[in-house]
Amino acid sequence: MGDDDSYIYDEASGEWISAAAAAAAPADSDRIEVRDSVGNVLADGDQVTLIKDLTVKGAGQTLKRGTLIKSIRLTGDAQEVDCKYDGIKGLVLRAEFVRKR
Numbered sequence: 001m002g003d004d005d006s007y008i009y010d011e012a013s014g015e016w017i018s019a020a021a022a023a024a025a026p027a028d029s030d031r032i033e034v035r036d037s038v039g040n041v042l043a044d045g046d047q048v049t050l051i052k053d054l055t056v057k058g059a060g061q062t063l064k065r066g067t068l069i070k071s072i073r074l075t076g077d078a079q080e081v082d083c084k085y086d087g088i089k090g091l092v093l094r095a096e097f098v099r100k101r
Contacts, residue, residue, distance in 0.1 A: 032078045040100040042081060044073050048098035059088050068101065069093070 006019045034042045037051050050067045063085070072093075073082040080092050 032074075032076060034074055034078055034081065034095050036098050036100045037096050038099055042072065042074065042095065042098075042100060046072050047101040048072055048081070048083075048093075049101050050093075051097055051099050054093070054097060056088055056091070061088065069098070072098075 007016045008019055008022050009015075010017050010022065036042055036048065042048070048069050050063055050065055050069070052065050054063045055061075056063060067085075069083045069085060071084070075082050075092065079095050081095055081098065083091050083093060085091050
């Protein structure tokens with residue numbers, strides 16, 4: 001048995017495919033492109049700035065316009081980004097309210 005005999009599970013198709021076929025397939029063909037309020041493409045680790053005041057439900061806090069959010073993470077949804085901010089756990093922002101810095 002060589003490396004060509006190994007198989008991996010492809011979650012997108014729900015089938016077992018050979019490792020060689022998985023390596024040959026483009027990795028980001030099904031990637032969702034997330035864009036900020038002005039059309040810039042966002043990526044994991046980007047810094048963004050808020051473009052309007054946002055009231056955070058459950059935290060009793062308002063994030064002001066111009067607040068810098070460091071190191072965002074994409075969620076797989078084209079409209080949402082996951083981020084960390086002091087005092088707020090599990091903050092998810094809509095991409096339409098941020099601008100890439």
